[in-house]
Amino acid sequence: MSPWLIVLLVALGTYLTRLSFIGILGDREIPTSIERPLRLVAPAAIAAIAIPELIAPAGPVDLSFDNLRLFAGLIAIVVAWKTRSIGWTIATGMTSLWLLDWLF
């Protein structure tokens, strides 16, 4: 399949996902049987992408002290938790990685 077609289909699907409830629901309430599992998609999908980036940055699982991204990531998790700010999470995470890289 052509890359253009794949991009267009992803774009269409993404737009329809964004439109979904705004388009069909108007100002009615969402059934909780739909709303509750939907709330869980964000933590499940985001963790599924982020955690391997920390635990296995180069491909295979690496829990050694050489894996600086794991430690910088743990610092960033604390900052993300405390500040709820993506800006601060990036700033401290990158600074931690550069510092650790420079120290070790």
Place this chain on the structure above:
Amino acid sequence: MSLSRVRFVEGAKAVSPILLGAVPFGLIVGVTIAGTDINNWVGWSTSWLVFAGAAQLVLIELLNSGSLAAVAIATPLIINLRHAMYSAALAPHFGKLSSADRLWLPYVLTDQAFVISASRYEPDSDATTIKYFYLGAALTLWVGWQIGTIVGITLGAQVPAEWSLDFTIALVFLGLLAPAVSTRPGLVAAVVGGGVAVLALDFPNGTGIIVAATAGVVAGSIADWRLHK
């Protein structure tokens, strides 16, 4: 100044701290596009067609690695499923707007525009506030994103690998994760989703993320059910 303009400026101001994270993220996406064999125009078109950084990155990686078309389409869409949640949360407010607005405003619905708007809206917010505050945040982000990715593609390989700029991808996700795990079911979904993703690292064609996200939602739903039964 008219109310609509006041609200638009408020929205733009509210989103500006978030731009500090979004523009570098856009740069990364651009640099990533330039580093692949994918045509730069196809790569950049994801910025204004899809307009969702995490999904774009995954889509670009899957396109570049020659994954099955079905996987290359399904994986970014699963990552983007969270937008349905935002859509659901904003629907009661957007119900006050015209059908034309309800049709096009969702095009620029992002994590950031949602978070900013949902925290600003009151149950009795008027239609002007709902529309223009949202647009101020969402369109500012859209412009920043397009510029970020274009600059990233242009810089391309000139960004030294030692800067480890690709690490910002993981950091953006960690920043998005924090508010999502504030409930017990959310935490269960994240722990299981992340854990299964590590176990499924060797799954072919990026199917690991799909399996992991599904497992996380199922585990979180069970936790949710136990909490509410």
